[in-house]
Amino acid sequence: MTLRIPLLLTAEIVPFAICTERLAVLLVQQATTWRLPGGPVGGEEDLDAAARRHLAEQTGLGEIYLEQLYTFGEPNRDSGQRAVAVAYYALVRAGFSLADAVPAIAETRWVAVDDMPVLALDHAAIVTLARRRLAAKLAYSTIALQLMPECFTLSQLQAVHEIILGELLDKRNFRKRILALDCIEATGEMARQYGHRPARLFRAKRPGQVDFIK
Amino acid sequence: MTLRIPLLLTAEIVPFAICTERLAVLLVQQATTWRLPGGPVGGEEDLDAAARRHLAEQTGLGEIYLEQLYTFGEPNRDSGQRAVAVAYYALVRAGFSLADAVPAIAETRWVAVDDMPVLALDHAAIVTLARRRLAAKLAYSTIALQLMPECFTLSQLQAVHEIILGELLDKRNFRKRILALDCIEATGEMARQYGHRPARLFRAKRPGQVDFIK
DNA sequence: TTGCAATAGTGTAAAAACAACACTAATATA
DNA sequence: TATATTAGTGTTGTTTTTACACTATTGCAA
Numbered sequence: 159m160t161l162r163i164p165l166l167l168t169a170e171i172v173p174f175a176i177c178t179e180r181l182a183v184l185l186v187q188q189a190t191t192w193r194l195p196g197g198p199v200g201g202e203e204d205l206d207a208a209a210r211r212h213l214a215e216q217t218g219l220g221e222i223y224l225e226q227l228y229t230f231g232e233p234n235r236d237s238g239q240r241a242v243a244v245a246y247y248a249l250v251r252a253g254f255s256l257a258d259a260v261p262a263i264a265e266t267r268w269v270a271v272d273d274m275p276v277l278a279l280d281h282a283a284i285v286t287l288a289r290r291r292l293a294a295k296l297a298y299s300t301i302a303l304q305l306m307p308e309c310f311t312l313s314q315l316q317a318v319h320e321i322i323l324g325e326l327l328d329k330r331n332f333r334k335r336i337l338a339l340d341c342i343e344a345t346g347e348m349a350r351q352y353g354h355r356p357a358r359l360f361r362a363k364r365p366g367q368v369d370f371i372k
Numbered sequence: 373m374t375l376r377i378p379l380l381l382t383a384e385i386v387p388f389a390i391c392t393e394r395l396a397v398l399l400v401q402q403a404t405t406w407r408l409p410g411g412p413v414g415g416e417e418d419l420d421a422a423a424r425r426h427l428a429e430q431t432g433l434g435e436i437y438l439e440q441l442y443t444f445g446e447p448n449r450d451s452g453q454r455a456v457a458v459a460y461y462a463l464v465r466a467g468f469s470l471a472d473a474v475p476a477i478a479e480t481r482w483v484a485v486d487d488m489p490v491l492a493l494d495h496a497a498i499v500t501l502a503r504r505r506l507a508a509k510l511a512y513s514t515i516a517l518q519l520m521p522e523c524f525t526l527s528q529l530q531a532v533h534e535i536i537l538g539e540l541l542d543k544r545n546f547r548k549r550i551l552a553l554d555c556i557e558a559t560g561e562m563a564r565q566y567g568h569r570p571a572r573l574f575r576a577k578r579p580g581q582v583d584f585i586k
Numbered sequence: 587t588t589g590c591a592a593t594a595g596t597g598t599a600a601a602a603a604c605a606a607c608a609c610t611a612a613t614a615t616a
Numbered sequence: 617t618a619t620a621t622t623a624g625t626g627t628t629g630t631t632t633t634t635a636c637a638c639t640a641t642t643g644c645a646a
């Protein structure tokens with residue numbers, strides 16, 4: 159029972175954001191291949207902390223929503239060595255700025271989930287699972303708010319839902335449903351867009367929190 | 373990146389069944405304390421396989437529904453050593469027989485979830501999370517069928533739902549809903565109970581499979 | 587043999603949730 | 617001042633969900 163097996167335990171993160179109207183993942187380049195940000199869990203480090211640390215070190219992203227996804231431990235997932243990966247996904251608010259954060263120590267790029275290059279190890283499977291989970295959670299939680307900037311319009315929120323679900327939603331029904339959840343409130347400000355009627359701005363009532371609904 | 377940290381990786385399982393009208397967990401006695409079945413993951417062993425192996429070795433349970441729940445890795449969850457636990461939950465069909473299976477190598481006991489004794493490490497938290505997940509899954513999957521014997525009556529299935537949810541359900545509405553899912557079919561046989569009208573027996577249409585619904 | 591106790595089995599109506607649908611409002615620019 | 621563009625708003629029909637009560641079949645006991 160107290161046997162310590164030699165293995166590599168890593169945390170891997172799927173950082174999602176909406177980029178140019180598409181759901182995108184932040185990838186890290188290692189030599190010639192792309193992989194998810196992540197790396198070994200420290201000897202005295204919490205799993206979540208390891209995920210946050212690697213994400214910050216490799217991409218500059220901090221202070222974002224993070225949720226454990228699944229643990230991958232097939233003996234052959236990393237050729238040669240025994241590696242177990244605790245996978246997470248993270249949600250990055252639109253309007254985030256990598257530049258604001260700690261400089262990344264790796265080459266990174268946002269890539270649309272539908273245009274993923276070949277990824278290291280089983281990272282493609284991790285992305286696929288994360289994407290399914292995110293889409294499923296839209297239906298029964300307020301998780302989409304974690305992808306929004308502090309202030310946003312209802313049209314922007316609807317676009318985020320549509321992009322993740324891959325289908326168009328009815329504007330009136332969407333607004334009715336979201337407002338009934340009582341998870342956002344009008345700021346009183348208007349978005350100063352150009353060429354058309356300005357939109358009311360909203361903010362999350364409980365910004366850090368993801369509520370279950372229904 | 374290739375650092376191998378010394379740590380104990382275990383698989384821990386929460387085996388659920390309905391015992392005497394209550395949701396129960398199969399516990400294993402170790403010295404004077406109770407714990408979940410489980411133990412170290414082998415050096416070349418898949419995580420799921422490790423969970424199944426320990427469950428079989430320690431309790432005699434095999435061939436049952438198993439699903440990964442969450443990975444617990446707080447540095448101090450096991451005093452002294454660094455231990456990471458990949459937690460699973462398992463569903464045991466009513467009418468199962470431990471005696472049929474391989475003899476268990478440990479003292480085991482089914483304990484109602486509402487009467488749990490003090491458990492080793494963070495196993496109480498694992499049970500709590502597993503219980504929440506199971507209850508949530510009732511709403512959007514056919515997972516309850518994994519707790520049923522091959523043939524069962526609708527009243528029995530309803531009782532299982534009621535026990536897990538902790539609330540009574542309307543008989544007619546329950547039947548309508550379950551039958552509409554098209555996940556069970558009548559066997560044509562009747563349950564030979566005594567003292568009242570016999571009930572029709574049903575079986576799962578796809579016994580091994582858990583379908584998502586709605 | 588008849589009555590009682592116990593669980594099985596069945597339908598309808600009201601309420602709530604969801605889905606479909608089209609026009610007016612406010613702004614920037616040409 | 618006309619046009620293009622997006623914001624914003626209610627109603628109606630359909631579907632889903634909920635609430636609800638009686639008859640049927642059996643074993644057992646009187």
